[in-house]
Amino acid sequence: MAFHSKGRGSHSADSKTQGPKRFLVRRKRFCKFCAEKIDYIDYKDQRLLAPFIPERGKILPRRISGVCATHQRKLTEALKRARHLALLHYTAD
Amino acid sequence: MRTYEVVFVAAPNLSEDDLNVLVEQMKKSAESKKGKIVKVDSWGKRSLAYPIKKFKEGYYTVFTVEDNGEAVTELERRFRVTDSVIRFLSVRVDEDLKRQQKLKARREKKKARRGKSRAQSRPVAQEIEGAPME
Numbered sequence: 001m002a003f004h005s006k007g008r009g010s011h012s013a014d015s016k017t018q019g020p021k022r023f024l025v026r027r028k029r030f031c032k033f034c035a036e037k038i039d040y041i042d043y044k045d046q047r048l049l050a051p052f053i054p055e056r057g058k059i060l061p062r063r064i065s066g067v068c069a070t071h072q073r074k075l076t077e078a079l080k081r082a083r084h085l086a087l088l089h090y091t092a093d
Numbered sequence: 094m095r096t097y098e099v100v101f102v103a104a105p106n107l108s109e110d111d112l113n114v115l116v117e118q119m120k121k122s123a124e125s126k127k128g129k130i131v132k133v134d135s136w137g138k139r140s141l142a143y144p145i146k147k148f149k150e151g152y153y154t155v156f157t158v159e160d161n162g163e164a165v166t167e168l169e170r171r172f173r174v175t176d177s178v179i180r181f182l183s184v185r186v187d188e189d190l191k192r193q194q195k196l197k198a199r200r201e202k203k204k205a206r207r208g209k210s211r212a213q214s215r216p217v218a219q220e221i222e223g224a225p226m227e
Contacts, residue, residue, distance in 0.1 A: 037200065039193040043184070044100070044155065085100055085182055086141035086151070093143075 029066025033075070041074045043081035049088060052079060057091045096131075096190070097158045097165050101172055101181035102151035105138060112152055115177060122171050123156070128164020132157040145179045 033041065042048065052060045052067075052075060059079055062072045082088045101119075103112055120130055136153035145151070158164055165183050172181040 039196045040189050081182060081184065083142075085102065085153075085180060086143055086145055089142040091143075 031066060031068040031071055033071040034068055038071075041071070041078040043078040043085070044087070046082065046087045049075075049079055049082050053083075053088050055092060057089055094159050094187075095161060095185055096187035097156075097160070097183050098186050099156040099158055099165060099168055099181065099183040100153065101156075102141075102145070102153055102179050104146070104177045104179050105148055105150040105152065107152065107177055111177070115175070116154055119156070119168060119171060123158060123160075123164040123168050126160070126164040126167045128158050128160035128167075130156055130158055148179060151179060 032038075038048075052065060054060060059076060062069070065072075067075060079088065083090050103115060107115065116133065116135070120133070123130055132155075134155040134157075136155070138150050139153055140150050141148065156168075158168075169181065169183060172178045
């Protein structure tokens with residue numbers, strides 16, 4: 001909460017700089033796997049894993065996806081297994 | 094006894110019969126090492142995310158094997174020798190499944206303690222949908 005109010009204050013202050021307004025509307029992030037109570041992340045489930053490998057082929061960092069540390073660890077392993085089996089790609093084409 | 098998942102991808106140029114022969118062969122070689130094949134899951138032909146050995150598709154087959162590791166070693170050796178198997182992966186899953194059950198049991202216990210007996214009788218899939226509304 002403290003972070004939020006501070007951010008808002010600085011935004012109103014730099015209105016004189018005339019640059020494009022950097023006003024990010026950030027949704028509250030949550031861990032998909034905690035929310036859906038997925039304990040075991042199946043490396044065979046392409047549909048579940050695909051959103052975590054965007055176009056470029058890199059694993060989505062958790063600062064963006066909001067996945068909790070425990071699940072990110074499990075997820076990374078599952079993603080790598082899925083890649084080996086050619087269910088997901090390693091690189092952009 | 095340990096449980097393994099053994100996935101292998103067979104070349105797409107095999108005929109249905111060839112594939113069946115291959116799967117049977119692999120099953121037999123696992124059983125010769127006293128591995129028990131609990132489940133065979135074939136996904137059929139799927140397109141690969143990237144080409145392997147110039148193939149763009151492959152037949153996926155998943156074995157669930159119960160054994161002490163010898164049958165899996167044998168299977169892996171066979172996969173390496175067989176040219177029509179283009180990719181394989183074996184994963185030990187019993188510990189993960191145990192953990193999954195443990196966590197599930199713990200959640201149910203918590204739920205019961207809260208006095209929400211309503212959700213307990215429902216199947217898991219519906220429970221997930223219902224969860225955010227509570």
